[in-house]
Amino acid sequence: MTATALSIRDLRFAYPGASWSLAVPRFEIAPGEQVLLVGGSGRGKSTLLQVVAGLRDATGAVEVAGYRIDELRGAARDEARGRSIGMIFQTFNLLHGFTALENVLAGLMFSAIAPKEHEARARGLLQTLGIPDPEAEVDRLSVGQQQRVAVARALAARPALVLADEPTASLDPENTATAMDLIQSACRADGAALLCTSHDPTLRARFARVESIDPFLAGGAA
Amino acid sequence: MSTRTLTDGQIVMRSLRARPLSTWITIGMVATSVALLLVLLGMRTAARGAFDRGSGNVHLLVSADPSPLVAVLNGIFYANAPSKPIAWAKFQQIRNGFPYQWAIPTQQGDSYRGFPTMATSTDFFSKFEPAAGEPWKLADGRFFERPFEIVLGAAAAKGSGLRMGQQVFLTHGSGASREGGEPDEHAGHVHVEFPFKVVGILEPTGSAHDRALFVDLESSWILHAYDRRERAGIEGKITAADLTEEDRKVTGILLRLPTRAGSDASAAMQQQFDTLRRDTAIVVAQPAQQIEKLFEIVSNVDGIFIGMAVVVLFSSAISTMLALYNSMAARTRQIAVLRVLGASRGRVFGLVLTESLMITMAGAAAGVALALFGGIAASAWLKASIGLVIDPSLDPRSTIIVLGGAVALGALAGILPAWRAYQVPVADNLRPAA
Structure with missing residues (x-):
């Protein structure tokens, strides 16, 4: 096992013409650790997650489970992401027209897990997360069930790090608690570290470690 | 698993x-x-x-059609019955005018249930090949040997439903015969006085000949001589002995020129073609050339x-x-x-x-x-x-x-x-x- 699930050094990122930029001198998450990244809307939390996932280019070093995301390019970076990072979104971003099982299998398509284990792994996760009918199309599932499928997909490839981008932003307090219980317990059970962003202050109590985005904000690129 | x-x-x-x-x-x-x-x-x-198959081993086709292309379409592919006949004397003159390998007379005009009939000699089966190198083969029976015997092409046999030994009454022209169902006032009359007996059915050749029926030339002359005599008010039976020069007509002549052994081409082709072309009473066609022309069109x-x-x-x-x-x-x-x-x-x-x-x-x-x-x-x-x-x-x-x-x-x-x-x-x- 690598020493850290996520390690960031001297990261700098700016949108062209934006009035703010990200500057992260040092940020680490230990394997299995769960971190809440808080800050107001539009403050760069999602952008930081995208940089960590290699979806945006930045300067500095980003290492996830031994993969130097910043140094990898093209297909190699995509492969590293598929093997080491799981992502959960506010709107789940499930593949519509596909079944719950197929959505989780999609999370395994680009993983290091042998194909012969895919179905067992996907069914096992869906069962653990309480999806009664894995063959149901995701469009026919309730919102709560869709979120469970999204969590199962994020964990399918046994990632070292799960990035959850405002996973409860559109939920009421009761469902927020249920969703966070699900995400945190699933990550814990699978041994994945969790970096969760939220502007909801009520989530702070759930995390042993809470970081604010504010110290990582600097002026515009210019 | x-x-x-x-x-x-x-x-x-x-x-x-x-x-x-x-x-x-x-x-x-x-x-x-x-x-x-x-x-x-x-x-x-x-x-x-x-089209390549129909003309087989024929070098030249002679008819009285308006053009060589029409001659080939009518004489080889049965598009229509040739409208103008050639006298038997002209056939003999052509046949005797050059040492052809063979000269086969043909006469078209009658039909059975829409299937065209070709009256010809026995050489048609023994010497003419519908596709070069592929002689006629019988699926059943034999070729005709005497008057009023009929041999069916493979498609004609299948399409007409005729069987070996059945009687056939030919229709003058291309109308329906009396076996063909409802009489048609526009169709030609049926030669009811002269039944033909099916004696053979041919194997398919992949050519237009498959949908034709083949009879002896003399039978065909007798049918039409009977009609002529009937129009003239002469009643009674008719035999080959009653045929006149007027009755002995053909509509086409298939010719094959001498060739060297192992070769299908003839060195005399062009010369003989030009010689026959000088006769304005007939049209002479090289089938292969006309088919090429048709494809160009x-x-x-x-x-x-x-x-x-x-x-x-x-x-x-x-x-x-x-x-x-x-x-x-x-x-x-x-x-x-x-x-x-x-x-x-x-x-x-x-x-x-x-x-x-x-x-x-x-x-x-x-x-x-x-x-x-x-x-x-x-x-x-x-x-x-x-x-x-x-x-x-x-x-x-x-x-x-x-x-x-x-x-x-x-x-x-x-x-x-x-x-x-x-x-x-x-x-x-x-x-x-x-």
Whole structure:
């Protein structure tokens, strides 16, 4: 096992013409650790997650489970992401027209897990997360069930790090608690570290470690 | 043990099923254009083969038709009964005017249930070959040996339902005979006084001769002499002894010139052709040359059809491209999700390209099936309407070229949409919809 699930050094990122930029001198998450990244809307939390996932280019070093995301390019970076990072979104971003099982299998398509284990792994996760009918199309599932499928997909490839981008932003307090219980317990059970962003202050109590985005904000690129 | 995985093929199929109307219309367009091309190319090859077969080992055809091409179409392919006869004396003059390998007289004009009759000599079966190197073969019975015996071509036997030993009454002209069902006032009269007996059925030759019935020349003369005498008010039986020069007429003469052993060509061909052409009472044709001429005439027309089919194929490729390109707008999120899960840009490019190829290949496969059925239908129509017997099977070379072209066009059509998928900005497409 690598020493850290996520390690960031001297990261700098700016949108062209934006009035703010990200500057992260040092940020680490230990394997299995769960971190809440808080800050107001539009403050760069999602952008930081995208940089960590290699979806945006930045300067500095980003290492996830031994993969130097910043140094990898093209297909190699995509492969590293598929093997080491799981992502959960506010709107789940499930593949519509596909079944719950197929959505989780999609999370395994680009993983290091042998194909012969895919179905067992996907069914096992869906069962653990309480999806009664894995063959149901995701469009026919309730919102709560869709979120469970999204969590199962994020964990399918046994990632070292799960990035959850405002996973409860559109939920009421009761469902927020249920969703966070699900995400945190699933990550814990699978041994994945969790970096969760939220502007909801009520989530702070759930995390042993809470970081604010504010110290990582600097002026515009210019 | 569980082995189920999600594959690129399943993603492509799901994507195609998500927009069924567009998918089926595009497949239909590809299928139509592929079928059209294959049928046109196949028919051209098959028709050429069928035309090449009919004239067999004949070097020259003499008739009194208006032109050499009409002579060949009537005399070899039974397009119509020749309108003007040649006197028996003229036949003898031609036959004796040069040491031909053989000279076979033919007379057309009668029919049975729409199947044309050819009256000829026994040399027609022993010396003439419907396809060079392929002599006549009997499926049943024997060739005619005496008057009022009839031999059926394979298609005529099948189409008329006649069996060995049955009696046949021929119809003057091309109308229906009395066995052919309802009498037709416009049809020629039936030679009811002279029954013919079916003594042989021929094997198929793949030529227009398959739909003909063959009788002895003398029988045919007797039928028409009887009619002549009846019109003149002369009653009673008629035999060959009653025939006059007026009755002894032919409508065509098949000629084969001397050749060297092992060769089908004759050194005397051009000279004899020119000699016969000087006789203004007849028309002389080299069947092979006339068939070539016929194909030159129709090549422009089928060139236009083939051009149109190619344009339809290009249109279907453009339709495929537009359908896929337009679908990209609705699929950017799906592509972004696949990218987040680890799919490379190259992989999503390949997925869209595969989608285009699958549409094209499905269309091409449907097109081949359509072409096979279309070919069978067209072949049946040609056989029924003009007696042209053609093989409806697809020409393998044309099929490979058309399929290869269609798949290549499908790949080209997929490039632009695939490029659009390749360029989808992942992070921007994962945000919640506004």
